[in-house]
Amino acid sequence: MPALKKTALLVASATLLSLSATGPALADDKPGGKDDKPKPPASMSTVGGARLGQPGTQVDLKAGAPVLPKELSARSWMVSDAETGEVLAAHNAHWRLAPASTLKMLFADTVLPKFPKTQQRKVQPADLAGIGAGSSLVGVKENETYSVHDLWLGVFLRSGNDAVHVLSAMNGGVPQTVKDMQEHAEDLQALDTRVVTPDGYDEKGQVSSAYDLTLFARSGLQKKDFREYCATATAQFPGETKKIKKGKDKGKSKRESFGMQNTNRLLTGTDGVEQYKGIAGVKNGSTTNAGNTFTGVAERDGKVLLVTVMNPGSDEPHAVYKESARLLDWGFAAADKVEPVGELVAPKGAKTGQGAPGKGGQAGGAEGVAKATEKDSGSGSGMGTAFGIAAGVLAVIAGGLFLLNRRWPLRRQ
Numbered sequence: 001m002p003a004l005k006k007t008a009l010l011v012a013s014a015t016l017l018s019l020s021a022t023g024p025a026l027a028d029d030k031p032g033g034k035d036d037k038p039k040p041p042a043s044m045s046t047v048g049g050a051r052l053g054q055p056g057t058q059v060d061l062k063a064g065a066p067v068l069p070k071e072l073s074a075r076s077w078m079v080s081d082a083e084t085g086e087v088l089a090a091h092n093a094h095w096r097l098a099p100a101s102t103l104k105m106l107f108a109d110t111v112l113p114k115f116p117k118t119q120q121r122k123v124q125p126a127d128l129a130g131i132g133a134g135s136s137l138v139g140v141k142e143n144e145t146y147s148v149h150d151l152w153l154g155v156f157l158r159s160g161n162d163a164v165h166v167l168s169a170m171n172g173g174v175p176q177t178v179k180d181m182q183e184h185a186e187d188l189q190a191l192d193t194r195v196v197t198p199d200g201y202d203e204k205g206q207v208s209s210a211y212d213l214t215l216f217a218r219s220g221l222q223k224k225d226f227r228e229y230c231a232t233a234t235a236q237f238p239g240e241t242k243k244i245k246k247g248k249d250k251g252k253s254k255r256e257s258f259g260m261q262n263t264n265r266l267l268t269g270t271d272g273v274e275q276y277k278g279i280a281g282v283k284n285g286s287t288t289n290a291g292n293t294f295t296g297v298a299e300r301d302g303k304v305l306l307v308t309v310m311n312p313g314s315d316e317p318h319a320v321y322k323e324s325a326r327l328l329d330w331g332f333a334a335a336d337k338v339e340p341v342g343e344l345v346a347p348k349g350a351k352t353g354q355g356a357p358g359k360g361g362q363a364g365g366a367e368g369v370a371k372a373t374e375k376d377s378g379s380g381s382g383m384g385t386a387f388g389i390a391a392g393v394l395a396v397i398a399g400g401l402f403l404l405n406r407r408w409p410l411r412r413q
Helices: 004-022 100-114 148-158 163-169 174-187 212-221 224-230 319-334 366-377 383-413
Strands: 074-081 088-092 120-122 145-147 234-243 253-261 277-285 290-299 302-314
Touching: 074 212, 074 319, 088 212, 088 319, 100 163, 100 174, 100 212, 100 224, 100 277, 100 383, 120 148, 120 163, 145 148, 148 163, 148 224, 148 234, 148 253, 148 277, 148 319, 163 174, 163 302, 212 277, 212 290, 224 277, 290 319, 302 319
Parallel strands: none
Antiparallel strands: 074 088, 074 302, 120 145, 234 253, 277 290, 290 302
């Protein structure tokens, strides 16, 4: 895109955002369905390009490009190149919708760097206060001690709202964490997002968009621990301390662990969903208001794509995963045969000349990611292949995204 045209688009985007940011942030009252399905606003945010603010499907196919999949029912979706930031295709990309647990990507990207994974927390009753009824839980217990590493595994694998609340308590409480998340979203220029709870539980006014969720994933994937957790398929979680009632150790205390599996079915290949070749995370979610939501990252032949799908209305089982897989398949086939319809903008804090991963920065190195992946792969039930794939993907991401931060400002000059 010519520099003058891009500058004009950015100016127009900023003007529209200044008007829209003060408007109400409301999600639809009903989940996806065939009847009385809500329509997207006629005008939405234009962060990332004017086309992304238009309702409906946005795609520019070149000669020989495959057509988009027909079996797409999501209210909103987007496919983008994780490294270049180009948006390959989108559908209502800036529609403000309830995000469900995909909002935990923002929570992790905000809070994860604050505490070393070895830090311990003895859970107090107040830590678990205010968890919404019917929340997904990993099984955190009062008066038990957990490492930060344990808690993050609970967040990423089981989408545990109890683990989120304990980490939020460590961060100064839920209100402080919500404030931090909102500030971080604004720094990422994820301006469709309004945070009410750190765990993504349905609350009035809590919204995000396919565009913003993609920004959260892209930012999070620059952090070594984030990449490790979102790519972990199976792990052990500490159980409850109990008194031994029989045998020679009668009267002593014993604490066992229990196994857990990631709820991201494209990563684990469970419940009738095939494991997606090259998948390495990121996060799924589901609530009554949000329907099903998902953001994923995958790599094939050196190309790293991000996909976000929000609230499919199809009756197809596990539609959010199957539509995500179709979009990824299309994206890999069409990557060099489409004109981008927008871009993933840089964070406000992005600076030219930022160091590459593995040089002491937060991102860590590909070697460290691969070692962590190898270590975890031994504990999974037949998940070695998935972890092997993830190790290669994460190496690509580790080597690409931080380098991209150096190019972002230059692409706008």
